[in-house]
Amino acid sequence: MYKVIDNLFISDVGSAQNELLLTEVNSIKAVLSIMSFNLPLKLDHIVYKHIELMDMESEDILSHFEESFTYINSFRTKTPPESVLIHCQAGRSRSATICAAYLMKSSNMTSSEAIEVLDKAVPKGVYPNEGFLEQLKMYQEMGNKIDRDSQILKQFLLKKFAANMDNLAKLDDNVWAPDPLYDPNKGTTMSSSSLTSAVDCGDRTKSVNNDVYKCKKCRRDLFFSSSLLFHNKDVGATGDVFKRRKGTNTTCKNQSQGTICSSYFVEPVKWMEILILGVLDGKLCCPKCRSKLGNFNWSGAQCSCGVWVCPSFQLHKNAIDFSPQT
Structure with a gap:
């Protein structure tokens, strides 16, 4: 489990079910799962959201950027702020794409800048598939928002x-x-x-x-x-x-x-x-x-x-x- 920015973490599915990492080490209050299946193990005091998505270039992850941003921000903007974990199976593609989109919108970054932040946070780097990278570029071209008339x-x-x-x-x-x-x-x-x-x-x-x-x-x-x-x-x-x-x-x-x-x-x-x-x-x-x-x-x-x-x-x-x- 790795800290991306304050109160925002990224991990694989194993860390997302590790009670010690979730509660005692990182004080996670909310989890966003980006996988084809839901987490089998959940903690009662943590809020969970699941987006069903496979790590395939043909998948539409773009349509989930806005709902993910709203979910993450609803915890990070609390007083005091609460920490959110985004994870997928390996913590390198789906979760990295959603995290990058969040950084782009919240900090007015380009897709390349957001990926660079994630690469620095995750020791082995992140590797969104080519389809997801293209959708991040589309998001950037729309001004880091979903423009229905674009x-x-x-x-x-x-x-x-x-x-x-x-x-x-x-x-x-x-x-x-x-x-x-x-x-x-x-x-x-x-x-x-x-x-x-x-x-x-x-x-x-x-x-x-x-x-x-x-x-x-x-x-x-x-x-x-x-x-x-x-x-x-x-x-x-x-x-x-x-x-x-x-x-x-x-x-x-x-x-x-x-x-x-x-x-x-x-x-x-x-x-x-x-x-x-x-x-x-x-x-x-x-x-x-x-x-x-x-x-x-x-x-x-x-x-x-x-x-x-x-x-x-x-x-x-x-x-x-x-x-x-x-």
Whole structure:
């Protein structure tokens, strides 16, 4: 068991069940377990929290950063402060990632700086797997917080679901982009005058006081400009469909300016639900006039600029009209 900063410790699973280390040596008051199974041995006077997670690159540890921070801080900010232990199986990857995220947010560190602090605290160093390191970098790029409107988070969540293609019967509510015509609070369509209000889509509330894209044939509102997903035209299109996107810059001006890309790539909009769930690929048709707007493919598709976008919800610009808010 090693002290990282005041009232924050990291260890393996063995030390997390050692009563002497927990109570007499380090006065631990709370334990955060990051493992695939819960601790079999617990002490009555210690508060426990368990996050079920395996040490695999494909695991989504990013989604647990905020709840972990809240839990840890609830003890460290008491008067007097109480000590918290974060542990996993070996104390080198999962617990180190959660600890690094806490340091980043609480002390405004970069991911590299947080890992360096942990390396100094743990004699043999810490070794978060590559997937966890990438998620720490995403967290840093979002300003050490979970930004639900961030392009980084949107594409990360979509890729997570795309990697699980065999189980696409349902998407989390926070993955869906709002339908401009649907008010989920009332279950009715929205008037044009209400487009400047806020729309809830699951736990994502976003301001829709922005531009709208319409079906060119029937003028049905299809998506907001905030639902656009951008990509980097300098990224090549060779290699594995998932790995080729790793570590790339996800911002590109081509889509908004229309200089190269012939299609818009968007988040899955709520009206697409009946078309895209449980199916690997297919057509995207207007929910009103049924004219073809584009295609989707959970394995990805190549844009006209040469970039491979995965997963792909692609709407052809020649079928879409841009309607700026006035």
